Amino acid sequence: MDEPTHxxxxxxxxxxxxxSFAAHAVVRDIxxxxxxxxxxxxxxxxxxxxxxxxxxxxxxxxxxxGSIRIFGQDLHKSRRSILSRVNFSSAYxxxxxxxSVWENLNIFAKLYGVPHxxxxxxxxxxxxEIPHALHSxxxxxxxxQLTRVNLCKAxxxxxxxxxxxxxxxxxxxxxASRVRRTLLRIHGERGITMIYTSHDMQEVQRMxxxxxxxxxxxxxxxxxxxxxVDKGGAASLEDIFISIAHADQNETKKESx
Amino acid sequence: xxxxxxxxxxxxxxxHRRSPARIMEVFFWPVMDLLVWGYITAYLQEMALSxxxxxxxxxxxxxxxxxxxxxxxxxxxxxxxxxxxxxxLFISPLSIPEFISxxxxxxxxxxxxxxxxxxxxxxxxxxxxxxxxxLGLLPFYGNLLLFGWAxxxxxxxxILRYGRAAExxxxxxxxxxxxxxxxxxPVKVLPEWLQAVAFGLPSTYVFQGMRxxxxxxxxxWGQMELALWLNLVYMVLGGIFFGLMLRSVRIKGYLARQNxx
Numbered sequence: 055m056d057e058p059t060h061x062x063x064x065x066x067x068x069x070x071x072x073x074s075f076a077a078h079a080v081v082r083d084i085x086x087x088x089x090x091x092x093x094x095x096x097x098x099x100x101x102x103x104x105x106x107x108x109x110x111x112x113x114x115x116x117x118x119x120g121s122i123r124i125f126g127q128d129l130h131k132s133r134r135s136i137l138s139r140v141n142f143s144s145a146y147x148x149x150x151x152x153x154s155v156w157e158n159l160n161i162f163a164k165l166y167g168v169p170h171x172x173x174x175x176x177x178x179x180x181x182x183e184i185p186h187a188l189h190s191x192x193x194x195x196x197x198x199q200l201t202r203v204n205l206c207k208a209x210x211x212x213x214x215x216x217x218x219x220x221x222x223x224x225x226x227x228x229x230a231s232r233v234r235r236t237l238l239r240i241h242g243e244r245g246i247t248m249i250y251t252s253h254d255m256q257e258v259q260r261m262x263x264x265x266x267x268x269x270x271x272x273x274x275x276x277x278x279x280x281x282x283v284d285k286g287g288a289a290s291l292e293d294i295f296i297s298i299a300h301a302d303q304n305e306t307k308k309e310s311x
Numbered sequence: 312x313x314x315x316x317x318x319x320x321x322x323x324x325x326x327h328r329r330s331p332a333r334i335m336e337v338f339f340w341p342v343m344d345l346l347v348w349g350y351i352t353a354y355l356q357e358m359a360l361s362x363x364x365x366x367x368x369x370x371x372x373x374x375x376x377x378x379x380x381x382x383x384x385x386x387x388x389x390x391x392x393x394x395x396x397x398x399x400l401f402i403s404p405l406s407i408p409e410f411i412s413x414x415x416x417x418x419x420x421x422x423x424x425x426x427x428x429x430x431x432x433x434x435x436x437x438x439x440x441x442x443x444x445x446l447g448l449l450p451f452y453g454n455l456l457l458f459g460w461a462x463x464x465x466x467x468x469x470i471l472r473y474g475r476a477a478e479x480x481x482x483x484x485x486x487x488x489x490x491x492x493x494x495x496x497p498v499k500v501l502p503e504w505l506q507a508v509a510f511g512l513p514s515t516y517v518f519q520g521m522r523x524x525x526x527x528x529x530x531x532w533g534q535m536e537l538a539l540w541l542n543l544v545y546m547v548l549g550g551i552f553f554g555l556m557l558r559s560v561r562i563k564g565y566l567a568r569q570n571x572x
Contacts, residue, residue: 116562138404149396149399157325162403
């Protein structure tokens, strides 16, 4: 079999990726390429396969077929070397609540082999505007603070790719907006690649240079938010999303009847 | 590699430093067990039974080594699921063998601390000197530690695959093995068919050996070697079993969903 070609700007390459759970296909024959420095938004109604797709990219779930190459390396064969250069933050994971913020971040700094953990942790807490949380117990933080501590964890190793699974899901609008600004600032300074899932269409429109919409495990739209809105003849990304979600529901009803 | 193992050990050091309940767990239950078995032993001695009944205290102390090492692996890993931290660890450069090695070391440290405390209390309260076992203490200890790790790997594999429904095994598995290991009585009291099962467990040779030493006999090094070989087989099987379960949950997508219902 031919090795997929890898261009220097390409940081993630997915070829013919499929995943089924028993007889149910969740991700169907997805191929895509993500260039270095891009912020890519993954959208789709519930059950569209975006979480499974993200889990496949992180190596948490094994694909049924197809390949994933990150930094030009096969994810399955070079998982650990890839993982040292990426990171992940999700509204659905947490850190041990019975340890302090410093203790948690110090542990992950050691796992990623971060030099001068104390300096790095302080810098990140400053960046996300929670320097006072350093010695707080993680379980005593508000959900907004906890989300930002999770993001600090995700930036500890200065990742080249950051996977973000609904990073602002538990934040109030003000903090969510500040977090978005911080993420965009880091992106602007370091050219970090971000792969982003969110249910907040406005957030995706503001943050992402490219959006992929999944429906029933397939990519049905791929382009900049503007291109997708224009091609769909809609007023906003949200209108596009709603029409796709309705179509999805109708399809599911038909299949089940 | 070492810095990642150190990170996991540090996580447990922080946890214990912050939680008096965790410290109590290392000391409280083993000490309670020692008091119960110690006073039963004292009572049996009063009834003019042979001093050999002292082996009950030795058995209780050594049993705790197996229990601690099994718990270190299975409970520590399950806790990462409870606090929704396992994915953070799994997508870090920490490999599963590194993670398990760190948990084994945590188990070793905890069991050493518990054994020292119990041995001291047994000496003071019941004049039972664990060191009278002599050099045999090392292979006894090593074999129980290894068997605890192997049982921990099997337990964790089942929990990884079947989730919260199987969590009772963390505490239940050692007690499934206890009667078969002939901890408090000789193997010969078991029915014949169960004796065959008992001799398939490394722990049985340790407790048989301990009773032999306390009765004034020497150490049967051949049996210790057999126990070591059995342990190596169980460790390899435990590792393979855990690997297969991990592969299975990654295929089924349970790991991503931290599906421990």
